[in-house]
Amino acid sequence: MLLHSLLLVLGVSAVVPALAQVAGTFQVAGNTQVSAMMMFVVSPDKVYILDKVEGNAPQINGHSQYASIWDIPSRTATPIDVHTNAFCAAGMHLPNGSYALFGGNTAVGPGGDNSAPGSTATFDPTYQDYDGTRAIRIFNSCDENTPCTFIDNSTQLAKRRWYPAAEPLGDGTVVLIGGFVAGGYINRNYPNTDPAYEGGAAEPTYEFFPPGSQSPQIMNFMVKTSGLNSYALTYLMPSGNVFVQANYSTIIWNPATNAETPLPDMPGQIVRVYPASGANAMLPLTPDNNYTPTILFCGGQYMDDYSWGNYSYPFANTWTIPASSDCHRITPEPTDGSSPAYVQDDSLPIGRTMGQFIALPDGTFLIINGAQNGTAGYAQMTLTVPSGAMPFGESLAAGPVGQPAIYNPNAPAGSRWSMAQLSSSNISRLYHSSALLLPDGSVMVAGSNPNIDVNLTTIYPTTYTAEYFYPPYFSAMTRPVPQNIPSTLTYGGNYFDITIPSTSYSGPGNDAADNTTIWLIRPGFTTHAMNMGQRILQLNHTSTVFSNGTIVLHTSQLPPNPNLFQPGPAMLFVTINGIPSNGSFLIVGNGQFGPQPTSSTSVLPENVRSASASGAAPKSASSNNNGSGSSSHTGPIVGAVVAGIAAVGVLGAVFGICLARRRKSLAASSHTMSSSPGTRFGGFSEREMRNSDSSAFMLLQQNHQSDDAPMLSPYQDKFGLQASSQFAQSGEINPYRDAYLSRSSTPR
Ligand SMILES: *[C@@H]1O[C@H](CO)[C@@H](O)[C@H](O)[C@H]1NC(C)=O
Numbered sequence: 177m178l179l180h181s182l183l184l185v186l187g188v189s190a191v192v193p194a195l196a197q198v199a200g201t202f203q204v205a206g207n208t209q210v211s212a213m214m215m216f217v218v219s220p221d222k223v224y225i226l227d228k229v230e231g232n233a234p235q236i237n238g239h240s241q242y243a244s245i246w247d248i249p250s251r252t253a254t255p256i257d258v259h260t261n262a263f264c265a266a267g268m269h270l271p272n273g274s275y276a277l278f279g280g281n282t283a284v285g286p287g288g289d290n291s292a293p294g295s296t297a298t299f300d301p302t303y304q305d306y307d308g309t310r311a312i313r314i315f316n317s318c319d320e321n322t323p324c325t326f327i328d329n330s331t332q333l334a335k336r337r338w339y340p341a342a343e344p345l346g347d348g349t350v351v352l353i354g355g356f357v358a359g360g361y362i363n364r365n366y367p368n369t370d371p372a373y374e375g376g377a378a379e380p381t382y383e384f385f386p387p388g389s390q391s392p393q394i395m396n397f398m399v400k401t402s403g404l405n406s407y408a409l410t411y412l413m414p415s416g417n418v419f420v421q422a423n424y425s426t427i428i429w430n431p432a433t434n435a436e437t438p439l440p441d442m443p444g445q446i447v448r449v450y451p452a453s454g455a456n457a458m459l460p461l462t463p464d465n466n467y468t469p470t471i472l473f474c475g476g477q478y479m480d481d482y483s484w485g486n487y488s489y490p491f492a493n494t495w496t497i498p499a500s501s502d503c504h505r506i507t508p509e510p511t512d513g514s515s516p517a518y519v520q521d522d523s524l525p526i527g528r529t530m531g532q533f534i535a536l537p538d539g540t541f542l543i544i545n546g547a548q549n550g551t552a553g554y555a556q557m558t559l560t561v562p563s564g565a566m567p568f569g570e571s572l573a574a575g576p577v578g579q580p581a582i583y584n585p586n587a588p589a590g591s592r593w594s595m596a597q598l599s600s601s602n603i604s605r606l607y608h609s610s611a612l613l614l615p616d617g618s619v620m621v622a623g624s625n626p627n628i629d630v631n632l633t634t635i636y637p638t639t640y641t642a643e644y645f646y647p648p649y650f651s652a653m654t655r656p657v658p659q660n661i662p663s664t665l666t667y668g669g670n671y672f673d674i675t676i677p678s679t680s681y682s683g684p685g686n687d688a689a690d691n692t693t694i695w696l697i698r699p700g701f702t703t704h705a706m707n708m709g710q711r712i713l714q715l716n717h718t719s720t721v722f723s724n725g726t727i728v729l730h731t732s733q734l735p736p737n738p739n740l741f742q743p744g745p746a747m748l749f750v751t752i753n754g755i756p757s758n759g760s761f762l763i764v765g766n767g768q769f770g771p772q773p774t775s776s777t778s779v780l781p782e783n784v785r786s787a788s789a790s791g792a793a794p795k796s797a798s799s800n801n802n803g804s805g806s807s808s809h810t811g812p813i814v815g816a817v818v819a820g821i822a823a824v825g826v827l828g829a830v831f832g833i834c835l836a837r838r839r840k841s842l843a844a845s846s847h848t849m850s851s852s853p854g855t856r857f858g859g860f861s862e863r864e865m866r867n868s869d870s871s872a873f874m875l876l877q878q879n880h881q882s883d884d885a886p887m888l889s890p891y892q893d894k895f896g897l898q899a900s901s902q903f904a905q906s907g908e909i910n911p912y913r914d915a916y917l918s919r920s921s922t923p924r
């Protein structure tokens with residue numbers, strides 16, 4: 177409030193990025209119009225944001241808005257009219273830089289179900305949405321010059337999938353694995369007498385996009401992990417096989433043959449998959465580790481088998497159960513001939529469910545969002561708490577963690593985690609929140625909505641406020657400005673030269689050259705505390721330092737194995753002395769589905785050094801940080817000097833207040849942002865209890881018995897009529913539609 181009023185006084189609107197970018201702090205960035213359950217960034221300017229279908233106040237073409245395009249520089253959201261319910265879909269980049277969203281929920285109306293008159297699972301007349309369970313939606317890349325276009329009526333999945341896993345293969349094909357047929361807390365009935373199909377509520381098969389000639393096959397691992405296997409955690413390995421983790425089991429899976437090789441169980445039987453929702457990420461692939469993937473898991477939840485409950489709700493009161501702080505690493509394909517094994521890693525500073533790893537362009541990982549207790553998901557009751565009497569509204573988690581932490585994979589064991597100089601956000605980011613690396617190296621944080629439909633008056637409300645978090649490198653006075661970054665990269669082949677002007681760094685040129693890393697980052701598709709497809713790879717390089725301070729980086733293409741970094745969009749960052757440049761968008765590979773051209777890696781020129789060279793940038797003032805976490809160095813990018821200076825003072829004050837509050841709560845409970853029933857961060861009064869006696873997942877109980885009736889797609893006919901004028905849907909023909917149609921006409 178304080179900040180906002182001050183900005184009003186100064187006549188600075190939130191649209192103008194006039195605030196100082198203070199390292200280690202959050203800055204309120206604006207209103208996303210829809211609650212940001214899913215996000216992905218496609219250019220320096222644009223982020224697509226999708227919500228589930230619900231009663232958001234902003235309207236488009238006569239119904240609530242469920243999707244928007246976020247303009248990063250102006251911090252404004254523009255509505256787009258998506259028609260199918262993308263609630264808990266999977267998403268993945270495609271080789272050409274577009275993104276595809278797969279599956280989701282049926283059509284729903286108010287209350288998140290079909291109870292309104294005339295509402296069916298196929299179409300709801302109030303919210304005017306269509307069934308999304310088999311939908312494939314394609315969102316094309318766009319920027320300030322290229323309009324944002326999308327199609328949500330092209331091919332359909334062979335199976336209904338809600339919470340499927342998605343993993344791209346080395347040829348750009350996306351494999352979709354498992355999912356619910358119609359949603360629920362976890363993917364089982366109790367007792368679990370039909371682990372494969374759960375009476376029609378589970379989908380244990382996998383299929384591909386673009387679809388090949390094969391009909392969906394059962395993946396045995398989906399039967400084995402029945403119960404805790406939706407949004408399975410998947411990582412393509414260098415061999416082309418896929419690491420798959422769900423419940424507390426792990427396998428290596430061959431997508432060509434469907435063969436499974438068991439790997440060890442997750443130590444402690446800690447569950448990382450939804451709804452335990454541990455943070456997980458592939459650590460950086462670097463020349464030093466010879467591009468060998470290691471997967472890191474942190475947090476999540478352990479509960480006994482019974483407590484996990486069934487489709488309707490947990491049988492335990494999850495909000496009273498602290499989340500795990502355990503971290504384990506595994507290298508699934510060791511190159512030294514050893515057997516893959518989980519290895520204990522430094523524990524999280526604060527246990528979390530729904531913590532989310534963001535790969536940062538200095539090779540570290542941010543963990544952000546989530547809660548200290550409970551799990552993802554929502555419900556109106558549990559086995560022992562009747563409908564409407566849950567203490568945190570419909571949330572199955574409690575105790576938001578507002579303070580991020582940073583993990584340095586290269587630090588010695590025992591010192592990998594740091595929360596130093598990282599401020600807390602006071603906005604709870606729980607179920608259906610999201611976080612995403614932006615091209616300037618900041619992290620966009622948005623969403624949170626552990627509610628069936630929009631609820632602005634509950635303890636953890638439907639959240640429309642986005643924040644930008646500024647990692648520690650925003651303390652730098654000067655960011656590198658690399659030149660001549662190509663727009664495409666190949667797998668092997670000739671190296672290329674990136675020029676670093678002397679104004680990009682300070683100090684001796686030789687030291688800067690020796691302390692430079694070149695990162696490719698794919699921020700991925702964020703939803704449910706995951707960034708599907710997120711990867712970070714360091715390009716090999718040598719360098720020439722010129723006496724005038726210019727540094728030329730002789731930069732390798734990617735290693736000649738598309739499985740290391742699948743074809744598609746990425747950002748390239750040059751990081752000098754720990755300070756990253758802005759990311760440049762480019763396409764890795766040939767932009768098309770299919771085998772990617774590879775060639776051997778060219779030999780790089782020898783390093784050349786110049787003792788007299790030095791950088792011309794002002795010395796970084798990052799040492800100005802005094803450790804309070806409330807006052808960091810002001811970044812260089814200040815739109816309006818006066819406003820900036822004033823705002824820094826106010827920010828200090830605001831965060832000072834937060835910090836004091838945090839310390840108080842730390843003293844009281846040893847938790848940040850602790851929150852007890854009846855109290856909340858904002859000014860709202862005591863919560864009132866909802867009187868409905870229906871379960872949050874009532875809908876799926878109705879759908880349980882239904883067999884796999886052919887899905888109609890009535891939205892296809894009227895679709896074109898409803899395009900918003902500014903962001904028209906593309907009318908282009910999808911090349912895979914014909915393939916799909918011919919396939920579906922062949923007998924299965
Ligand atoms: C967070 O703090 C700011 C500044 O004190 C305040 O305006 C805002 O209402 C708070 N938000 C919540 C969710 O409590």
Ligand SMILES: *[C@@H]1O[C@H](CO)[C@@H](O)[C@H](O)[C@H]1NC(C)=O
Pocket residue numbers: 362364400401402403404423424481484
């Ligand atoms: C997790 O896997 C174990 C071992 O397969 C199984 O006994 C248990 O029921 C599973 N848990 C859930 C909640 O499905």
Ligand SMILES: *[C@@H]1O[C@H](CO)[C@@H](O)[C@H](O)[C@H]1NC(C)=O
Pocket residue numbers: 462463464466716717718779780781
């Ligand atoms: C990186 O480049 C250096 C210099 O050409 C070379 O010696 C080294 O083998 C390369 N590393 C990898 C993993 O290719």
Ligand SMILES: *[C@@H]1O[C@H](CO)[C@@H](O)[C@H](O)[C@H]1NC(C)=O
Pocket residue numbers: 365366486487488489559877
């Ligand atoms: C889940 O279990 C509860 C308690 O046994 C039961 O009342 C409910 O019907 C079950 N839900 C489903 C979808 O079977």
Ligand SMILES: *[C@@H]1O[C@H](CO)[C@@H](O)[C@H](O)[C@H]1NC(C)=O
Pocket residue numbers: 495496497498548549574575850851852
């Ligand atoms: C989290 O769970 C612990 C242990 O049951 C409890 O003491 C604490 O109050 C819970 N936190 C919240 C925010 O409810």
Ligand SMILES: *[C@@H]1O[C@H](CO)[C@@H](O)[C@H](O)[C@H]1NC(C)=O
Pocket residue numbers: 220249615616655656657758813
């Ligand atoms: C990085 O990007 C931001 C946001 O677009 C821009 O304001 C800034 O000038 C860029 N900085 C550099 C060093 O290129």
Ligand SMILES: *[C@@H]1O[C@H](CO)[C@@H](O)[C@H](O)[C@H]1NC(C)=O
Pocket residue numbers: 722723724725726
């Ligand atoms: C720095 O020296 C190199 C090599 O002589 C030259 O190519 C480059 O143009 C010079 N840069 C500037 C800014 O003078």
Ligand SMILES: *[C@@H]1O[C@H](CO)[C@@H](O)[C@H](O)[C@H]1NC(C)=O
Pocket residue numbers: 687690691752753754755
């Ligand atoms: C590289 O830069 C980082 C970040 O400033 C610094 O901590 C580190 O000491 C530097 N390394 C060398 C070898 O100069």
Ligand SMILES: *[C@@H]1O[C@H](CO)[C@@H](O)[C@H](O)[C@H]1NC(C)=O
Pocket residue numbers: 802803804806807828
């Ligand atoms: C650190 O910063 C805080 C907030 O600006 C200030 O109150 C405090 O005096 C500073 N401490 C030191 C040692 O500079």
Ligand SMILES: *[C@@H]1O[C@H](CO)[C@@H](O)[C@H](O)[C@H]1NC(C)=O
Pocket residue numbers: 568569570630631632633634635863864865866867
């Ligand atoms: C919002 O949540 C509160 C507290 O859980 C509840 O009393 C109220 O009925 C809910 N409002 C809506 C519109 O669901």
Ligand SMILES: *[C@@H]1O[C@H](CO)[C@@H](O)[C@H](O)[C@H]1NC(C)=O
Pocket residue numbers: 327329330892893895896897905906907913
């Ligand atoms: C999808 O919508 C576009 C735009 O309205 C239309 O041209 C196209 O025929 C539709 N495709 C299908 C498969 O219905």
Ligand SMILES: *[C@@H]1O[C@H](CO)[C@@H](O)[C@H](O)[C@H]1NC(C)=O
Pocket residue numbers: 270272273274314316317908910911912
């Ligand atoms: C990218 O590829 C997808 C899938 O083939 C296609 O639907 C989409 O139109 C392509 N986007 C562009 C901009 O060509």
Ligand SMILES: [Cu+2]
Pocket residue numbers: 263264608704
């Ligand atoms: Cu969800």
